[in-house]
Amino acid sequence: xxxxxxxxxxxxxxxxxxxxxxxxxxxxxxxxxxxxxxxxxxxxxxxxxxxxxxxxxxxxxxxxxxxxxxxxxxxxxxxxxxxxxxxxxxxxxxxxxxxxxxxxxxxxxxxxxxxxxxxxxxxxxxxxxxxxxxxxxxxxxxxxxxxxxxxxxxxxxxxxxxxxxxxxxxxxxxxxxxxxxxxxxxxxxxxxxxxxxxxxxxxxxxxxxxxxxxxxxxxxxxxxxxxxxxxxxxxxxxxxxxxxxxxxxxxxxxxxxxxx
Ligand code: OAD
Numbered sequence: 001x002x003x004x005x006x007x008x009x010x011x012x013x014x015x016x017x018x019x020x021x022x023x024x025x026x027x028x029x030x031x032x033x034x035x036x037x038x039x040x041x042x043x044x045x046x047x048x049x050x051x052x053x054x055x056x057x058x059x060x061x062x063x064x065x066x067x068x069x070x071x072x073x074x075x076x077x078x079x080x081x082x083x084x085x086x087x088x089x090x091x092x093x094x095x096x097x098x099x100x101x102x103x104x105x106x107x108x109x110x111x112x113x114x115x116x117x118x119x120x121x122x123x124x125x126x127x128x129x130x131x132x133x134x135x136x137x138x139x140x141x142x143x144x145x146x147x148x149x150x151x152x153x154x155x156x157x158x159x160x161x162x163x164x165x166x167x168x169x170x171x172x173x174x175x176x177x178x179x180x181x182x183x184x185x186x187x188x189x190x191x192x193x194x195x196x197x198x199x200x201x202x203x204x205x206x207x208x209x210x211x212x213x214x215x216x217x218x219x220x221x222x223x224x225x226x227x228x229x230x231x232x233x234x235x236x237x238x239x240x241x242x243x244x245x246x247x248x249x250x251x252x253x254x255x256x257x258x259x260x
Contacts, residue, residue, distance in 0.1 A: 011243040012250065015226045016257035018241075022198035024103040027094050028214050032203020032229060034114055036248040037085040043205050059176045064136060068169050072160040075172040076151040078111075079130045087118035090202065090247035093255045095119035100260045105196070107189045109204060109211050111174045124189050126181050126211050128174035136160075137168025181210065193217040202228045202247050228254075 019025070031041035041048045057063050057070070064071045087095075095118040098104040106115050106123040111130045115123045134141050140163055147161040147170050160169040175181055190213075193199065199218040206212045215225045225240045227233040228250045233242040243250055 008243065008245050008250075011241065012253050012257055015241060015243060015254055016259075018198055018224050018226065019200075019254060019258040019260065022102055022196075024196045024198075025097065025105075026192055026196040026199045026214075026218060026223075027097070027104065027106045028193075028199055028201045028204070029094075029106065029108045029110060029115070030202070030204025030206075031110060033090050033108075033247045034085070034088075034110055034112055035203065036088040036090070036246060037114055039081055039085050039112060039114075041203070043207065055177060059174075060178060061136075061176060064169075064171055064176075067157075068136075068171075069157040069159050071172070072170075073151065073156045073158040075130070075133075075174075076149065076158055077154050077156070080151055082112040082114070082130055085112070085114065087114045088248045090251040091115055091118035091120070093251040097255060097260060098122065102260075105192045107192065107214055109208065124185050124192070126175070126185055126189060126214075128172075128182065130172065130174065132173040133170045134173045135163035135166060135168045136171040138163060138166045140165050141173070142170065186210070189214055190217055193223075194221045196223050199223050199225045200228065201225055202251070204229075205231075206233075 035041050042050045045051060058074050091114045094106060094115065098120055104122065106120050108115060108123060108125055109127050111125070111127055113129070113131060132141055133147055142164060151158060160171065162168065163170060193214045194217055196218055199215055201215045219225050219237060219239060227242040228245065228247055229242070230244060230246050232244065236242055
Protein backbone atom coordinates (compact mmCIF):
# COMPACT_ATOMS: atom_id res chain seq x y z
CA UNK A 1 0.00 0.00 0.00
CA UNK A 2 1.49 3.37 -0.91
CA UNK A 3 1.50 6.53 1.18
CA UNK A 4 -1.48 8.13 -0.60
CA UNK A 5 -3.62 5.07 -0.05
CA UNK A 6 -2.66 4.96 3.61
CA UNK A 7 -3.58 8.61 4.02
CA UNK A 8 -6.89 8.06 2.23
CA UNK A 9 -7.73 5.03 4.36
CA UNK A 10 -6.88 6.86 7.58
CA UNK A 11 -9.00 9.83 6.52
CA UNK A 12 -11.90 7.58 5.64
CA UNK A 13 -11.64 5.65 8.91
CA UNK A 14 -11.71 8.87 10.97
CA UNK A 15 -14.64 10.19 8.93
CA UNK A 16 -16.50 6.89 9.32
CA UNK A 17 -16.42 7.27 13.10
CA UNK A 18 -18.06 10.71 12.79
CA UNK A 19 -20.64 9.41 10.32
CA UNK A 20 -21.41 6.41 12.50
CA UNK A 21 -22.23 8.70 15.45
CA UNK A 22 -24.06 11.45 13.55
CA UNK A 23 -27.82 11.81 14.01
CA UNK A 24 -28.45 14.63 11.53
CA UNK A 25 -26.27 14.70 8.43
CA UNK A 26 -26.25 17.43 5.81
CA UNK A 27 -24.74 16.47 2.47
CA UNK A 28 -23.67 19.63 0.66
CA UNK A 29 -22.80 18.95 -2.98
CA UNK A 30 -21.28 20.71 -5.95
CA UNK A 31 -20.51 19.89 -9.56
CA UNK A 32 -17.74 17.43 -8.60
CA UNK A 33 -20.26 14.86 -7.38
CA UNK A 34 -21.71 14.57 -10.87
CA UNK A 35 -18.32 14.52 -12.64
CA UNK A 36 -18.14 10.71 -12.54
CA UNK A 37 -21.58 10.65 -14.19
CA UNK A 38 -20.05 12.49 -17.15
CA UNK A 39 -21.32 15.99 -16.36
CA UNK A 40 -18.55 18.58 -16.53
CA UNK A 41 -17.70 20.73 -13.51
CA UNK A 42 -17.20 24.49 -13.87
CA UNK A 43 -13.73 25.32 -12.61
CA UNK A 44 -11.59 22.21 -13.18
CA UNK A 45 -8.73 23.61 -15.28
CA UNK A 46 -9.03 21.41 -18.40
CA UNK A 47 -12.46 19.85 -18.26
CA UNK A 48 -14.54 22.53 -16.50
CA UNK A 49 -17.18 24.47 -18.42
CA UNK A 50 -15.59 27.82 -17.56
CA UNK A 51 -12.35 26.69 -19.26
CA UNK A 52 -14.26 26.62 -22.56
CA UNK A 53 -17.05 29.14 -22.06
CA UNK A 54 -17.33 32.65 -20.70
CA UNK A 55 -20.03 32.72 -17.99
CA UNK A 56 -20.62 36.42 -18.73
CA UNK A 57 -22.02 35.50 -22.16
CA UNK A 58 -24.17 32.62 -20.89
CA UNK A 59 -25.17 32.97 -17.24
CA UNK A 60 -26.28 36.55 -16.65
CA UNK A 61 -29.55 38.40 -17.31
CA UNK A 62 -27.58 40.69 -19.63
CA UNK A 63 -26.34 37.71 -21.68
CA UNK A 64 -29.95 36.57 -22.11
CA UNK A 65 -31.09 40.04 -23.16
CA UNK A 66 -28.28 40.23 -25.74
CA UNK A 67 -28.54 36.71 -27.19
CA UNK A 68 -31.42 34.67 -25.80
CA UNK A 69 -31.05 31.98 -28.50
CA UNK A 70 -27.42 31.33 -27.54
CA UNK A 71 -28.29 31.02 -23.85
CA UNK A 72 -31.40 28.86 -24.41
CA UNK A 73 -29.48 26.52 -26.79
CA UNK A 74 -26.68 26.14 -24.25
CA UNK A 75 -29.20 25.37 -21.53
CA UNK A 76 -30.92 22.71 -23.71
CA UNK A 77 -27.53 21.15 -24.43
CA UNK A 78 -26.71 20.94 -20.72
CA UNK A 79 -30.15 19.50 -20.05
CA UNK A 80 -29.54 16.85 -22.71
CA UNK A 81 -26.19 15.92 -21.11
CA UNK A 82 -27.94 15.41 -17.76
CA UNK A 83 -30.76 13.37 -19.35
CA UNK A 84 -28.12 11.04 -20.82
CA UNK A 85 -26.30 10.69 -17.49
CA UNK A 86 -26.95 8.25 -14.66
CA UNK A 87 -26.49 8.74 -10.91
CA UNK A 88 -23.11 7.39 -9.79
CA UNK A 89 -21.99 5.50 -6.70
CA UNK A 90 -21.81 8.71 -4.63
CA UNK A 91 -25.39 9.79 -5.42
CA UNK A 92 -26.57 6.24 -4.66
CA UNK A 93 -24.70 5.99 -1.37
CA UNK A 94 -26.17 9.31 -0.21
CA UNK A 95 -29.67 8.05 -1.05
CA UNK A 96 -28.99 4.91 0.99
CA UNK A 97 -27.78 7.02 3.94
CA UNK A 98 -31.20 8.66 3.89
CA UNK A 99 -32.89 5.35 4.60
CA UNK A 100 -30.90 4.69 7.77
CA UNK A 101 -31.46 5.70 11.39
CA UNK A 102 -30.34 9.28 10.82
CA UNK A 103 -31.86 12.40 9.35
CA UNK A 104 -30.20 13.23 6.02
CA UNK A 105 -30.73 16.44 4.07
CA UNK A 106 -29.07 17.07 0.74
CA UNK A 107 -28.27 20.69 -0.09
CA UNK A 108 -27.02 20.92 -3.65
CA UNK A 109 -25.64 23.68 -5.83
CA UNK A 110 -26.26 21.42 -8.81
CA UNK A 111 -29.05 22.00 -11.27
CA UNK A 112 -29.19 18.34 -12.33
CA UNK A 113 -31.61 15.79 -10.86
CA UNK A 114 -29.14 12.99 -10.14
CA UNK A 115 -29.72 13.03 -6.37
CA UNK A 116 -33.45 12.58 -6.91
CA UNK A 117 -32.94 9.89 -9.56
CA UNK A 118 -30.64 8.03 -7.14
CA UNK A 119 -33.49 8.04 -4.60
CA UNK A 120 -32.78 10.98 -2.26
CA UNK A 121 -36.10 12.45 -1.17
CA UNK A 122 -35.05 15.58 0.72
CA UNK A 123 -33.02 17.70 -1.71
CA UNK A 124 -32.69 21.49 -1.46
CA UNK A 125 -31.62 23.07 -4.76
CA UNK A 126 -29.82 26.34 -4.05
CA UNK A 127 -29.16 27.23 -7.69
CA UNK A 128 -32.45 26.16 -9.27
CA UNK A 129 -33.13 23.31 -11.63
CA UNK A 130 -32.71 22.51 -15.32
CA UNK A 131 -36.25 21.14 -15.34
CA UNK A 132 -38.16 24.26 -14.31
CA UNK A 133 -37.78 27.19 -16.72
CA UNK A 134 -39.65 30.45 -16.15
CA UNK A 135 -40.65 33.56 -18.04
CA UNK A 136 -37.89 36.17 -18.24
CA UNK A 137 -40.53 38.94 -17.99
CA UNK A 138 -43.24 37.76 -15.58
CA UNK A 139 -41.43 34.78 -13.90
CA UNK A 140 -44.37 32.43 -14.54
CA UNK A 141 -43.44 28.74 -14.72
CA UNK A 142 -44.91 27.01 -17.81
CA UNK A 143 -47.76 24.62 -17.09
CA UNK A 144 -46.91 22.18 -19.87
CA UNK A 145 -43.78 20.59 -21.31
CA UNK A 146 -43.97 22.08 -24.81
CA UNK A 147 -40.75 24.03 -24.09
CA UNK A 148 -38.94 20.72 -23.68
CA UNK A 149 -37.29 20.13 -27.06
CA UNK A 150 -34.31 17.97 -27.92
CA UNK A 151 -31.19 19.58 -29.25
CA UNK A 152 -28.88 18.19 -31.89
CA UNK A 153 -25.50 19.18 -30.46
CA UNK A 154 -23.44 21.54 -28.36
CA UNK A 155 -23.28 25.13 -29.62
CA UNK A 156 -26.66 25.18 -31.41
CA UNK A 157 -28.63 28.42 -31.03
CA UNK A 158 -32.34 27.89 -30.26
CA UNK A 159 -34.98 30.63 -29.97
CA UNK A 160 -36.61 30.28 -26.54
CA UNK A 161 -40.32 29.46 -26.47
CA UNK A 162 -42.77 32.15 -25.33
CA UNK A 163 -44.61 32.44 -22.02
CA UNK A 164 -48.20 31.27 -22.33
CA UNK A 165 -49.44 34.28 -20.33
CA UNK A 166 -47.41 37.37 -21.28
CA UNK A 167 -45.56 36.11 -24.39
CA UNK A 168 -42.21 36.94 -22.81
CA UNK A 169 -39.26 34.65 -23.53
CA UNK A 170 -38.75 31.57 -21.38
CA UNK A 171 -35.40 31.45 -19.58
CA UNK A 172 -33.68 28.66 -17.67
CA UNK A 173 -34.90 28.41 -14.07
CA UNK A 174 -31.38 28.55 -12.71
CA UNK A 175 -29.67 31.19 -10.62
CA UNK A 176 -27.44 33.35 -12.77
CA UNK A 177 -24.50 35.44 -11.62
CA UNK A 178 -25.72 38.52 -9.76
CA UNK A 179 -29.12 36.98 -8.94
CA UNK A 180 -30.51 36.07 -5.52
CA UNK A 181 -30.89 32.47 -4.42
CA UNK A 182 -34.48 31.19 -4.11
CA UNK A 183 -35.35 32.50 -0.66
CA UNK A 184 -37.27 29.50 0.68
CA UNK A 185 -34.47 27.10 -0.33
CA UNK A 186 -31.81 29.39 1.14
CA UNK A 187 -33.62 29.82 4.48
CA UNK A 188 -34.18 26.10 4.81
CA UNK A 189 -30.56 25.35 3.89
CA UNK A 190 -29.26 27.73 6.55
CA UNK A 191 -31.59 26.33 9.22
CA UNK A 192 -30.60 22.78 8.31
CA UNK A 193 -26.88 23.60 8.37
CA UNK A 194 -27.32 25.15 11.83
CA UNK A 195 -29.00 22.07 13.26
CA UNK A 196 -26.88 19.24 11.80
CA UNK A 197 -24.09 17.49 13.68
CA UNK A 198 -22.14 16.44 10.58
CA UNK A 199 -21.83 18.05 7.16
CA UNK A 200 -20.27 16.24 4.22
CA UNK A 201 -19.10 18.76 1.62
CA UNK A 202 -18.64 16.85 -1.62
CA UNK A 203 -17.22 18.06 -4.95
CA UNK A 204 -17.36 21.80 -4.56
CA UNK A 205 -14.69 24.47 -4.94
CA UNK A 206 -16.44 26.53 -2.26
CA UNK A 207 -15.87 29.67 -4.27
CA UNK A 208 -19.43 30.73 -4.98
CA UNK A 209 -21.29 32.71 -2.32
CA UNK A 210 -23.62 32.67 -0.56
CA UNK A 211 -23.78 28.87 -1.07
CA UNK A 212 -20.23 28.50 0.27
CA UNK A 213 -21.50 29.83 3.62
CA UNK A 214 -23.35 26.56 4.29
CA UNK A 215 -20.36 24.51 5.59
CA UNK A 216 -19.17 27.58 7.56
CA UNK A 217 -22.61 27.86 9.17
CA UNK A 218 -22.47 24.21 10.21
CA UNK A 219 -18.99 24.67 11.72
CA UNK A 220 -20.06 27.82 13.59
CA UNK A 221 -22.85 25.82 15.19
CA UNK A 222 -20.62 23.02 16.42
CA UNK A 223 -20.93 20.44 13.62
CA UNK A 224 -17.99 18.60 12.08
CA UNK A 225 -17.34 19.12 8.37
CA UNK A 226 -15.73 16.54 6.08
CA UNK A 227 -14.64 17.64 2.60
CA UNK A 228 -14.43 15.01 -0.12
CA UNK A 229 -12.53 16.30 -3.12
CA UNK A 230 -9.57 15.01 -5.16
CA UNK A 231 -8.11 18.54 -5.11
CA UNK A 232 -6.42 19.64 -1.88
CA UNK A 233 -8.68 21.50 0.56
CA UNK A 234 -6.52 23.94 2.49
CA UNK A 235 -6.82 25.96 5.70
CA UNK A 236 -8.85 23.43 7.62
CA UNK A 237 -10.20 24.65 10.94
CA UNK A 238 -11.05 22.78 14.11
CA UNK A 239 -13.62 20.02 13.46
CA UNK A 240 -12.87 20.19 9.72
CA UNK A 241 -11.39 17.23 7.82
CA UNK A 242 -10.46 16.56 4.19
CA UNK A 243 -10.46 13.30 2.28
CA UNK A 244 -8.50 13.51 -0.97
CA UNK A 245 -10.42 11.29 -3.36
CA UNK A 246 -13.30 11.29 -5.79
CA UNK A 247 -16.89 11.18 -4.62
CA UNK A 248 -17.63 7.90 -6.41
CA UNK A 249 -14.57 6.27 -4.87
CA UNK A 250 -14.92 7.62 -1.32
CA UNK A 251 -18.63 7.63 -0.54
CA UNK A 252 -19.24 3.86 -0.80
CA UNK A 253 -16.06 3.19 1.24
CA UNK A 254 -17.06 5.73 3.86
CA UNK A 255 -20.56 4.28 4.21
CA UNK A 256 -19.29 0.74 4.44
CA UNK A 257 -16.65 1.64 7.06
CA UNK A 258 -19.37 3.43 9.07
CA UNK A 259 -21.55 0.35 8.78
CA UNK A 260 -24.42 2.12 7.01
P1 OAD B 1 -16.67 23.91 -9.35
O1 OAD B 1 -16.44 23.55 -10.77
O2 OAD B 1 -16.31 25.29 -8.91
O3 OAD B 1 -15.88 22.91 -8.40
C1 OAD B 1 -15.96 21.52 -8.60
C2 OAD B 1 -15.14 20.86 -7.52
O4 OAD B 1 -15.32 19.45 -7.66
C3 OAD B 1 -13.64 21.12 -7.59
O5 OAD B 1 -13.17 21.48 -6.29
C4 OAD B 1 -13.04 19.79 -8.03
O6 OAD B 1 -11.74 19.55 -7.47
C5 OAD B 1 -14.06 18.81 -7.48
N1 OAD B 1 -14.14 17.53 -8.20
C6 OAD B 1 -13.88 17.25 -9.50
N2 OAD B 1 -14.11 15.95 -9.76
C7 OAD B 1 -14.55 15.39 -8.60
C8 OAD B 1 -14.97 14.08 -8.22
N3 OAD B 1 -15.00 13.08 -9.10
N4 OAD B 1 -15.36 13.88 -6.94
C9 OAD B 1 -15.34 14.90 -6.04
N5 OAD B 1 -14.96 16.15 -6.33
C10 OAD B 1 -14.58 16.41 -7.61
O7 OAD B 1 -18.20 23.58 -9.04
P2 OAD B 1 -19.10 24.11 -7.84
O8 OAD B 1 -18.33 24.26 -6.59
O9 OAD B 1 -20.31 23.28 -7.83
O10 OAD B 1 -23.42 28.08 -10.26
O11 OAD B 1 -19.46 25.56 -8.37
C11 OAD B 1 -20.38 26.35 -7.66
C12 OAD B 1 -21.28 27.09 -8.63
O12 OAD B 1 -20.49 27.78 -9.60
C13 OAD B 1 -22.18 26.19 -9.46
O13 OAD B 1 -23.37 25.82 -8.78
C14 OAD B 1 -22.48 27.06 -10.64
C15 OAD B 1 -21.12 27.64 -10.90
O14 OAD B 1 -21.12 28.86 -11.56
C16 OAD B 1 -24.58 28.21 -10.94
O15 OAD B 1 -24.87 27.53 -11.89
C17 OAD B 1 -25.45 29.27 -10.39
